[in-house]
Amino acid sequence: MKKSLLGFALLFASVSAFAQTWSLDKAHAKLGFEVTHLMVSNVEGSFKTFDVKVTASKDEFSDAVVELTADANSIYTDNDKRDAHLRSADFFETEKYPTLTFKSTSFSKISxxxxxxxxxxxxHGVTKPVTLEATLNGTTVHPYSKKTIAGFKxxxxxxxxxxxxxxxxPPAVVSDEVTLNANLELIKD
Known part of the structure; x- marks a missing residue:
């Protein structure tokens, strides 16, 4: 029994040792969204304060775990009055629910x-499963920092x-469907 536990511990430790952590380069990232207003125009916004951490042991990220947190109070639509309304109890209720989070359950390669x-x-205090599309724009070595970076949309x-x-x-005023758009540049730690 002790040999089995020791073997499992060593296997877990060796898998964990190969995992790489990637941190967000906040200067080269954006977490945005878009809604339709009055069924005729699109309004864009973003969360100015957010962070992303990715852990993966495979170079092609097929086993990645993605964790995101965003400050709901940092919502920005280039209109102070609208931003204040979005922070109110009518929408995000940021005093009660100040943080948005996402934690991946799978990162499956499609192509x-x-x-x-x-x-x-x-x-807003509700947790639901969602599936998003991620595109790996590529990886390279940053010419100044000499660190490996990766870009995702x-x-x-x-x-x-x-x-x-x-x-x-009502959805006739602000669409029920919200399009999410994130551009992320990650730095291998």
């Missing part, structure tokens, strides 16, 4: 550079009603 990124999104569509965000606002 050469495309992945299905599945995980649990928590927003992550997109997907969620329904705000699934998370009770803006439940008093």
């Amino acid at each position: 050469d550079k495309k992945y299905a990124l599945a995980g649990n999104l928590t927003m 992550v997109t997907g569509v969620i329904k705000r009603s699934d998370f009770n965000v803006g439940k008093g606002t």
